[in-house]
Amino acid sequence: MNCRSEVLEVTVEARQVEEAMLALLHTILLHRSTGKFHYKKEGTYSIGTVGTQDIDCDFIDFTFVRVSSEELDRVIRKAVSEFKDALGNTGSDGMGQISLEFYQKKKSRWPFSDECIPWEMWSIKVNVVNLANEQERQICREKVGEKLGEKVINVVEVINRHEYLPKMPTQSEVDNVFDTSLKDVQPYLYKITYQITDSLGTSVSTTMRRLIKDTLAL
């Protein structure tokens, strides 16, 4: 695939899942969001401001920075809590993966629907552990905090590399690159998906789709 992919792995306790995921997803999105664009004539635009906000975690010794947009936070929280529930349903020590995929829409001609072409993919692999006593939990609380700090630095390092980013769009094309549905912030188009356990079998629908595509492409 013509797409960068980064994998982050974390090992956390069940109650820390939500906060850890939020921390990482928000960190990535912080760097992949801009202020709203206000287009002027001749293809120029100005960029609105974006505030940031420090969030302290309850179950982890950790503070992260996120875009201060309630709307964005709500969307992310929803996805993460779904993931957490799904993870909880599988049993105590679940494995799961949540991925944040940035994509671009490409308009196609009539017979095809618009293509969504990913250009960056962040996969966060989560390993949930069970801890026996309070002391271990306390150690875990600090350890996870440290680990998350490392991950955040990782993320920043990756983002700092001068690599491909979609070009700044003109007004008509802004929907193909940025998610303009939010009032106060404008992240690149993204998609959050999750997968419980390490099941390698792809879903039936994707297999079917590929089969059809393959037959056509012969």
Add this chain to the structure above:
Amino acid sequence: MAHIDTEYQRLEASYSDSPPGEENLLMHVAEGAKSQWHHIENLDLFFQRVYNLHQKNGFTCMLMGEIFELIQLLFVVGFTVFLANCVDYDVLFANKFVNHTDSSKVTLPDAFLPTDVCSARIRHNGFVIFVLIISGVFWLHRFVKFIYNVCCYWEIRSFYINALKMTMSELPYATWQEVQARIVEIQKEHQICIHKKELTELDIYHRILRFKNYMVAMVNKSLLPVRFRLPVLGECVFYTRGLKYNFELIFFWGPGSLFENEWSLKPEYKRGGNRLELADRLASRILWIGIANLLLCPVILLWQILNAFFSYTEVIKREPGSLGARCWSLYGRCYLRHFNELDHELMSRLSKGYKAASKYMNCFLSPVLTVVAKNVAFFAGSLLAVLIALTIYDEDVLAVEHVLSSITLLGVCITVCRSFIPDKHMVFCPEQLLRVILAHIHYMPDHWQGNAHRYETRDQFSQLFQYKAVFILEELLSPVVTPIILIFCLRRKSLEIIDFFRNFTVEVIGVGDTCSFAQMDIRQHGHPAWMSEGKTEASIYQQAEDGKTELSLMHFAITNPHWQPPLETTHFISQLKERVHREATGASADTHPLSLSESEPRSLVANLLAGPPTLGSVHFGRESLTNHAAAGMSDGASALRSLSPVSSSLHLRGSLSAVHRASGLTSRAMAGSGTDARTVSSGSSAWEGQLTSLVLSEYASTEMSIHALYMHELHKQQSRADLSRHTWHRQESDESSDSIPDEVRSEPNTHSRNFPRSHTFPTTAPSPSAIPTSASATSGTSSGQERVKPQSSTGQRRHSGPTTDHFSAGGNVTRSARVPMGGWAEDGQAAPKHHEPLLEESSEDEMPPHIHKVI
């Protein structure tokens, strides 16, 4: 990317030029999607399409071709049904008389049945209905595919026009290298591939040829079951389009294949842990596909027959000789293909070798057949002459029953016979011809050299270069044979296949999973007997056979002069080029360290060039060896002196034309040709300005030919030195030649018998029982070595009881008997160092080293 679009930069900019306190202080300019070509999702498909469109000469040509193909399909089916059901043959054969009121002549429409009768006949014939439904489904599939393709290629067309700035009309005259150079150029601007700032030629080749490289490697390592030993026919190769299609279906794109998508192998296949389980799964998949093939067999068979009938009957009628003509077999194309060689490169190479190859094959016409054919042709010819004379005298002769058909039949008969009668002016010189062929096809098993005049060599060559009739026959048989091969042969190899894909897949950033052989890394896959001595760290399992890695590397470097290989590889290439160059300039051959040949005091390159007097045209006039040598020296020297890396091709052109001319002088005054060549070559450099890239690429192939010949020659001399290694490695096949004693006697060349057999030309595949099921193979290399070893060990166990006895009989004795001791000692320095330890080890254990490891 010239401009960096991160948030960071925008902030930075705001510091510099924004007066504080104003609203909308900072204006940005939207770049917009100037091009839609940045960041293409499926680059594999994209590059393949770009290549296809180039090969099909532009959009219009492709469109027309596809439309006609669809129409042809309809026509084939419709016409067949019509012929079978709607024609009253009694009328045509005049068995039944038609009563016409106006005239007594029978017209064609008279023979047609009325429509209602016709449709009734069709409706009551279940078989016809079945055929119609099947072909209808097939046609619809093709049609949908066609529509889809048109949409896709329309996009590629606009890519050519807008991004590459090439119009469709100039496309047929642009070389692929040009197109490629432009793609590399626009990557900087559009960023087609997001992983890298710059694309290399190799990346593009890797993407286009990802699966083909795997196939080439699998054929190279004899993994695919395409060679069989049949009871009556002996050893034969069966590789048809249907079989190839099935292989690709199983490995690459079919449901549940090894590949997840075009660019990546499924992760579980990259881990060695559950290889047995995966092999089981693969085996059962192969079984199912085999069964599906078996079930569909009647349909495919019917289709093949119809297709063959309509595409070939016309040709046979027009040119009956074409069945006697030959073509490169599908297996040959796979065997001869370099890694990273595009279709058109391979085809042009093989086409250049075609003439020489068919001449070579014609050398071996059976004398008995010739005598018979001559006489049959004589009698048939006299009958034909009489009939034609009679016809000329009076046309009515044609009206007599069967006269026209006998004239046609006699004509066919004579043409067939003629193909068995050799050309009167042809001279039997297979060795030279084989050299010329080698210059174009670049690969051949070691044991052919010096054995060109033998019938076995010819038989094996015919596996690569088969009769067209055989090709058609194989295609027709394919639907029946394919399921058998899948179920009984390929299934047993499933573990080996799993191991192959695990061991030989590397992930390249920006390309995805590719066959590691296609990286052309001498260190990983070099073969010590092919000049990568000391540079390679490959085990026997990892070495590509027949010097494929080295030759592919040279080929790729020569065809893509702008490609910048990794440092080590560059070193290898420049070293080799320099060696060839030095060989050409080095006048005194005796002092040269490379001239290892004991008897001939000639320079290596001169020697190899003397074989084929020219690379461009074949000339058989020279018989006298002395003249031959002198001419070869001067021609070769002048041709190669100009092989300086800078302007090699330019000068080569001049000197080659000189070579042409020189060879035209036949056997007189050869001494002058050398100077002649030099003057012409210097004169031609004035044309440099006119040379286009097309010319350059044309001469690249000549340069490659010289390198290929050089490498083969060097390999030959090197392998004389380290026979031992090969005789162990390929003992089984060596023995097959030993079992024919009279040939050895008739062979004047002392080395011929000892030549190591190529791995891709061994006898049939090893029996599956030899596959070790020990789960010790967790690491790649260790399991890899196991793969190869059983071949030799089973071979030996099959032939003789104790392996040790066999070894001393087969390997050691022949070597000491045949190779002069002096030569052996001399070659010691040139011989690979690690062979000596092998020798010692074997003498201690009395067992070839790798067999030792198995037990």
